[in-house]
Each structure stands twice: as C-alpha cells, then as structure tokens.
Amino acid sequence: MTKLRTFVLRAFALSLLVSPLLALAGEEGAAMESAQIDLTDKASLQRGAELYMNYCSGCHSLSYQRYSRMGEDLGLTEEEVKQNLMLSPEAKIGETMNTGMDPAKATLWLGKAPPDLSVEARTKEEGADWIYNYLKSFYVDEARPLGWNNTVFPGASMPHVLWEMQGVQHAVTEPRHGDEPCAKGEFQSQCIVGFQIPESQKGTLDAEQYDRVARDLSAFLAYTGEPSATHRESIGVWVVLFLAFFTLLAYLLKAEYWRDVH
Template sequence: MTEAIMRTTRNLLGSIVIGMMLIGAPAAMASSAEGLAPANNSLSDIGSLQNGAKLYFNYCSGCHSLNLMRFSRIAEDLKLTEDQVMQNFNFSGVNFGERVPAKMNPADGKQWFGAAPPDLSLMARAKGVDYIYNYLKSFYLDPSRPLGWNNTVFPNASMPNPLWELQGLQTASFAPAHGDQPAHFEKFELHQAGSMSSEEFNKVARDITNFLEYTAEPAALKRTSVGIWVLLFLTLFTLLAYFLKQEYWKDVH
C-alpha cells in the first residue's frame, strides 16, 4: 500500500515537471539563432499584445496578410470590442468574422519589391521571436539596394523599413574583409533621429514581435492560463496524497 502511494506521488510529481516543460515549450521553441538579442516578450502581457496589434495594423498590414487569423478572434483573445477592432485594425473593409488580408495586391507587391510580401501568420514559428525582434531593429540605409534599404539580419531584403519614422535613419559599419575572413557587421550609427528614443523603439519592436508570436499560435494564450491552474491542482493533490499517506501509516511501525 505504501509503495503504491509513493509511486502515485512520484508519478504526479513527474506530471508536474512535464507540465511545466510543456508550458515553457512554446517560448523555448520560439527562441532563434544565437548572436541575436533576446526579444524578452511575454504572451501574458495583454497590453503589449494590444499595442503590438495596433502597430502591426498601422505599419505592416498594408503589405502583409495574416491569413490564419480572423478579426473576431483577435478581438476575443486581446479583450477588445468589435468596434475597437473594426475602427482601428480593419483598413481593408472586410467583415468582422473574416480573415486578415493585406491591403496591397500581391501582384503589385511582386512588381514593386520583386516578390509578393509573405503572409506573417506563422512567421514567429518559422523564424523565432528573437529573429523578428532583431530584424525590425536592423534596417539601415544602403544606396546600392533598389529601395535604398538593407538589413543585417536578413541581408538584401527586398522591403524598406516601415518603422523608420519611429526609429530614425541609421547606417551600418562593416569591418573590411581580411584574409579568409569576409567583411562583417560591426555597429549601427544613427544618421537622423526618429520620433522615439532607442528604448521606446525597442518596446515597439518587442510589442510587434509579441503580437506575431500570438498569431503564430493563438491557443497558447488559453493553454498557458489553463496550464497554470492544472499545475496548481496537481501540486495541491500531491500534497494531499502525501499527508494522507502520512496520516494513514502513522501508527504502523
């Protein structure tokens, strides 16, 4: 009997450990290549998600779609009303229950940029949150490129910097090639200040990244909140089972 209770207790403890690993798994899976600054975003920060959504729809949705998301789902998950979403996010005129399109015609995007801007629904799962966060911060002026912009995270990217008015205009310094070592990026230099400080713009990049992590797996919001209660229940049940065992066997010598 004692052995069975102890085995049950061990199994419950094991379940708790596994549950904690599963809750942390999306964040671990979303981390990206080494050498990138951590995004440090949090899906539990509803204010960050709301601000990220506002920034996304004002600066990104003109070119990029979110074909796996619906406006109604965004409103429900981000605790926004239908009027708030339709007035502030929906610039394409589609219905509340429809998927999020790009305002730009894909054919125009291909003609102007050389390729149609990709859908960003799963970008956080494909590239990682650190990649997105650093990418948004790493545009620099490059007169050799067709649109005058380049990016150190994604060299020769065909898109301009949509956030340049906030971040400002920066140039990049590269160390020259030496022997077998190719030229490599060293640092950014601010050429013209934007409307935000560096710290404020970091928050902008973090909030957009947070929103895109949400769109990549909307169920993560509810799974995380439910998972916490499950772990609390398992912890409480384990303690009760332990004290029950202690009480049941206290007179057995």
C-alpha cells in the same frame, strides 16, 4: 513499494510535467537579442495590433486571424476593433485579416510578394525574437533596389517601413580578419559591427521607444501564430497547482489505506 522509491517516482513524474516549462524558459536565439515579449500584457498586444494594421497590413496578410477573434483575445470591444483596427472600409468583423495588396503587383514593385505573417513567429527557430531583431536591423545600402538591407535577413526585398520612427541606420564596419566569416554580416567587403544614426537622420522615437515598437509588433505576431497561447499559459499555472495538490491527496489516501497493513 518503499517510501523512497515512491518518492523518486513521484519526483520523476513531476519533473516530466514541469520540464517543458523549463525548456521554454531556457530557449533563446543564438546571437539574437531577446524581445522579452509578454503575451499576457494586453496593452502591448493592442499596441502591436495597431502598429501592425498601420504599417504592415498594407503588404502582408494574416489569413488565419479573424478581426473578431483578435478583439476577444486582446480585450477589445467589437466597436473598438472596427474604429481602430479595421482600416479597409470593405472589411467585415468576422473576416480574416487580408491585405489589399495584389501579389502580382507586389512582385513587380518589390521583387517578391510579401508573405502571409500569421505563423511567421513559429516558422523561425528564434520565434518572435527573430522578428524583433529583424525590425531593428535595417540599414542603408544603395546597392539594394529599394536602398535598404538587413543584417538579420540579408538581401530582403522589404523596405524599412518604420524608418521615420527609428531614424536612418548606417552600418558601422571593420576590416575582416583573415578568412573568418563576419558575425553580423558584410557591407562593402567589410564586417558590420554595429549601426549608427547620423544626427540629421534621427527618427521621431529614441532607441528605447523604438525597441518597444519592435517588441509590441513581435508580441502581436507571436500571438497571431498561436492565438490560444494567451489563455493556455494562464491555465498552465492552475494545472500544475492542481497536480501538486492531487499528488498530496493521493499520498495521504495511500498512507491511510496502508496504515493497517504495515
């Protein structure tokens, strides 16, 4: 084999190995804001877990996630998990994270049973970015049964459970141009172009702090969708380094073997 051909083959093999990483980096929801989650940021995942338990677990279950595994992955001791994250007195450390909400009652109250969120980030094309944008897109709509609507999930039966932190968003609209569909959704026959929070309805957090809340929650749900991702990504770097080193070694060995032949 000529040197050039060997080189081309090697480069091709290496690109096959690296390309999934590049594809991952380039993937992003169409018109969605990136959540910029970092699954190696344990502090963010811990904050996300706490927010989840306090604001979401009352309605949603995480039936593939055990408290004990979450503790290990997030770098928390069993005691810390028990103290801060297990809100139900009946919950056991080895159990999955169920909700106390009865699905029949939930349907009666909310019109729909809250779905399990274990793999929510994976069911959406935009992944965790979808959840991030969803949590930032609730606005007042008196025409809805609970008074809330959402541009990312129009007609959602979920109320805005984080409104005290974010404040109360109102849709800012503009008349529609001809027959064109509205990019961000529709409100009272006009197109939504943004949101605005009146001074008297400001939340306890500013926009940047609320973004962090939405980011931590979406990071936590990305983690529950793939609990091994936190480990796998850190192993990946070593795998690629090893392969590069091994390629070099194989090349040197080959050069040594063929030296006398040429």
